[in-house]
Amino acid sequence: MSTTTDTTITDAPVEHPVLPMASAINQALDVAMGLDPKVFLLGEDIAEPSGGVYKVTKGLSTKYGTARVRKTAISEAAIIGAAVGSAIAGYRPVAEIMMMDFLAVCLDQVTNHAGKIRYMSGGQTPVPMVIRTSAGAGRGFGAQHSELLEAWMIHTPGIKVVMPSTPADAKGLLLTAIFDDDPVLFIEQMMMYWDVKRFGGPVPPGDVRIPFGVADIKRAGTDVTLISYGRQVHDCLAAAGQLAQEGIEAEVVDLRTLVPCDEQTVFASVTKTKRAVVVHEAVTRCGFGAELSSRIHEELFGELAAPVQRVGGANTPVPYASNLEADFIPQAHDIVAAVKRTIK
Amino acid sequence: MSQNTPAVDRPDAPDRDTLLAMFEIQSRIKLCDERFRSLLTSGQIQLIYYSPRGQECISAGWGVHLRPDDYVVTIYRGLHDHLAKGVPLRELWAEFLGRATGTCKGKGGPMHITHPESGLMVTTGIVGSGIPIANGFGIAAQLDGTDQVTVVNFGDGASNIGAFHEGLNMAAVWKLPVVFVCQNNLYGEHTPMAMSTGVEFISERAASYGMPGVTVNGNDPVATWKVMGEAIARARRGEGPTLVEARTYRFHGHLMGDAMEYMDKEERRLAMEADPVVLYRDWLLANGHATEDQLAEMEEVITAAIDDAVEFAVNSPFPDESELYTDVYADDSKAATR
Numbered sequence: 001m002s003t004t005t006d007t008t009i010t011d012a013p014v015e016h017p018v019l020p021m022a023s024a025i026n027q028a029l030d031v032a033m034g035l036d037p038k039v040f041l042l043g044e045d046i047a048e049p050s051g052g053v054y055k056v057t058k059g060l061s062t063k064y065g066t067a068r069v070r071k072t073a074i075s076e077a078a079i080i081g082a083a084v085g086s087a088i089a090g091y092r093p094v095a096e097i098m099m100m101d102f103l104a105v106c107l108d109q110v111t112n113h114a115g116k117i118r119y120m121s122g123g124q125t126p127v128p129m130v131i132r133t134s135a136g137a138g139r140g141f142g143a144q145h146s147e148l149l150e151a152w153m154i155h156t157p158g159i160k161v162v163m164p165s166t167p168a169d170a171k172g173l174l175l176t177a178i179f180d181d182d183p184v185l186f187i188e189q190m191m192m193y194w195d196v197k198r199f200g201g202p203v204p205p206g207d208v209r210i211p212f213g214v215a216d217i218k219r220a221g222t223d224v225t226l227i228s229y230g231r232q233v234h235d236c237l238a239a240a241g242q243l244a245q246e247g248i249e250a251e252v253v254d255l256r257t258l259v260p261c262d263e264q265t266v267f268a269s270v271t272k273t274k275r276a277v278v279v280h281e282a283v284t285r286c287g288f289g290a291e292l293s294s295r296i297h298e299e300l301f302g303e304l305a306a307p308v309q310r311v312g313g314a315n316t317p318v319p320y321a322s323n324l325e326a327d328f329i330p331q332a333h334d335i336v337a338a339v340k341r342t343i344k
Numbered sequence: 345m346s347q348n349t350p351a352v353d354r355p356d357a358p359d360r361d362t363l364l365a366m367f368e369i370q371s372r373i374k375l376c377d378e379r380f381r382s383l384l385t386s387g388q389i390q391l392i393y394y395s396p397r398g399q400e401c402i403s404a405g406w407g408v409h410l411r412p413d414d415y416v417v418t419i420y421r422g423l424h425d426h427l428a429k430g431v432p433l434r435e436l437w438a439e440f441l442g443r444a445t446g447t448c449k450g451k452g453g454p455m456h457i458t459h460p461e462s463g464l465m466v467t468t469g470i471v472g473s474g475i476p477i478a479n480g481f482g483i484a485a486q487l488d489g490t491d492q493v494t495v496v497n498f499g500d501g502a503s504n505i506g507a508f509h510e511g512l513n514m515a516a517v518w519k520l521p522v523v524f525v526c527q528n529n530l531y532g533e534h535t536p537m538a539m540s541t542g543v544e545f546i547s548e549r550a551a552s553y554g555m556p557g558v559t560v561n562g563n564d565p566v567a568t569w570k571v572m573g574e575a576i577a578r579a580r581r582g583e584g585p586t587l588v589e590a591r592t593y594r595f596h597g598h599l600m601g602d603a604m605e606y607m608d609k610e611e612r613r614l615a616m617e618a619d620p621v622v623l624y625r626d627w628l629l630a631n632g633h634a635t636e637d638q639l640a641e642m643e644e645v646i647t648a649a650i651d652d653a654v655e656f657a658v659n660s661p662f663p664d665e666s667e668l669y670t671d672v673y674a675d676d677s678k679a680a681t682r
Contacts, residue, residue, distance in 0.1 A: 085480015
């Protein structure tokens with residue numbers, strides 16, 4: 001079962017069309033560009049005829065012109081630098097970094113500039129920009145096109161970090177990101193772009209925004225809290241389904257935004273269940289799960305029935321061979337096993 | 345103006361007001377720098393300090409061409425650029441001293457001076473990184489349909505970092521209204537240019553981006569003024585970017601306290617002997633562009649303004665400790681900063 005809004009996975013109202021995540025993101029960009037002439041896009045291959053290597057920006061350059069949908073050279077530092085400067089000058093650029101691994105190429109612009117300029121200027125020059133990037137393993141792209149690096153950015157003060165799990169969340173959070181006055185890293189797991197069957201969902205039309213810092217309980221439960229974000233929310237739901245058959249009711253908390261992070265919802269859930277498992281695809285060591293686990297222990301140590309468990313990627317580069325790649329990515333059965341460690 | 349023949353007038357010189365405006369900027373920089381170094385040497389203030397002494401004519405050269413709504417981006421050796429764009433002395437000094445009354449409330453410091461009111465938009469501490477950001481200001485002007493120009497300053501060392509290449513290429517492809525000013529002081533930190541750079545003139549690199557590249561004697565105020573004027577006018581007309589290499593010399597090493605053992609002593613002695621600000625002053629007098637009384641009065645006014653700025657800065661409070669947690673995000677209360 002599910003809660004609150006029409007963005008939930010299992011309780012979808014029928015009136016909204018079911019879309020893949022890529023289309024929901026495209027809608028958000030379209031809505032934002034229609035609302036505000038200061039919104040513009042830049043990135044590699046994002047204009048027609050390709051409309052982005054994953055077709056996420058399909059049609060937008062035809063609708064809004066190539067001055068506002070700017071296809072760039074393969075120059076990540078120049079892309080992010082241009083976004084930083086134009087954001088300071090009053091624009092709301094949405095820069096696309098094709099693969100999250102390529103953040104390494106422009107990290108100086110992201111952390112030293114986008115992330116610090118508001119602070120260094122004493123608040124005089126906000127940097128309202130979004131970096132959209134696709135990420136994640138599971139496509140056989142090997143070590144340099146598959147990484148999830150959200151922990152880098154969470155560790156960088158000044159940058160907000162968003163990682164949606166559903167098309168509706170992706171649309172609502174991206175609209176919020178574009179009109180937010182801070183730099184936002186918006187992480188899209190490429191496995192979810194076009195797989196309607198597994199990851200599609202109803203998407204409300206128009207300018208529907210989801211606030212940052214509000215986690216969504218994607219499944220209510222009483223026995224253990226699974227805390228996750230992005231694609232792994234679906235694995236948590238699958239694991240919860242398996243656990244239910246054994247009489248264990250898991251609550252699945254989808255953080256949706258990692259900075260800011262809705263710790264109150266996490267703490268409230270764990271206070272109720274006394275057990276927590278944090279789940280993400282990024283490598284486990286120093287991943288965001290380590291921070292979450294630490295925060296839960298700091299706040300709720302006396303109330304926990306078991307130590308918080310972490311489920312994450314292997315502490316390795318992402319391998320190519322399909323069997324190894326599958327071993328790298330945490331799976332539902334890993335989550336089930338972690339839950340059982342909290343219950344034994 | 346040939347530096348060595350101050351008595352010879354220049355038919356290509358600008359009008360007297362412009363000549364004096366350049367002198368005012370140069371003197372403001374020179375006198376400010378001298379005050380900083382004197383207070384640092386005597387231990388009255390402590391801060392990390394990158395002297396711009398010797399490079400005054402370059403900033404003055406573009407400074408007199410820019411409008412208040414034009415943008416400037418610079419680097420940690422940026423005091424001369426800040427002053428040339430009109431950042432007020434009081435707030436500038438207070439920021440250098442880390443005070444609440446500084447341009448950035450004391451949170452940026454000398455390497456991050458920002459004063460949007462003056463159009464001084466970004467000062468970066470990272471070599472070369474201002475270049476791609478300047479393009480962003482250029483895109484904004486282009487999308488707005490204004491004729492605002494962005495001048496981005498950097499050193500010869502920055503022409504060897506990737507951001508330079510990516511940034512100049514993007515600016516050329518999109519014909520951005522940006523002037524790339526390489527203040528070539530012949531050293532990248534502690535390394536002479538010849539040991540780090542494969543071309544004799546940085547301006548040669550412009551050819552590989554399909555943009556004009558010009559080398560000018562950056563110690564020659566009239567020549568610099570002319571080249572900057574052409575590049576800025578070209579950008580304003582929407583004809584695209586220019587790479588200007590202004591050759592100069594860094595009198596006081598990389599940063600204050602630098603022993604400068606990697607610099608040739610004779611080379612430095614000769615450069616300081618040919619102090620461009622002093623030579624320009626002599627030239628203005630020798631050719632009747634100004635009287636001694638006029639220039640002396642300008643210098644007195646600047647000195648008084650510096651006295652006032654130092655007084656203001658020294659007597660200003662440090663930022664409140666709550667400032668540690670503000671300006672991280674637009675909504676600091678909501679995003680975790682503690």
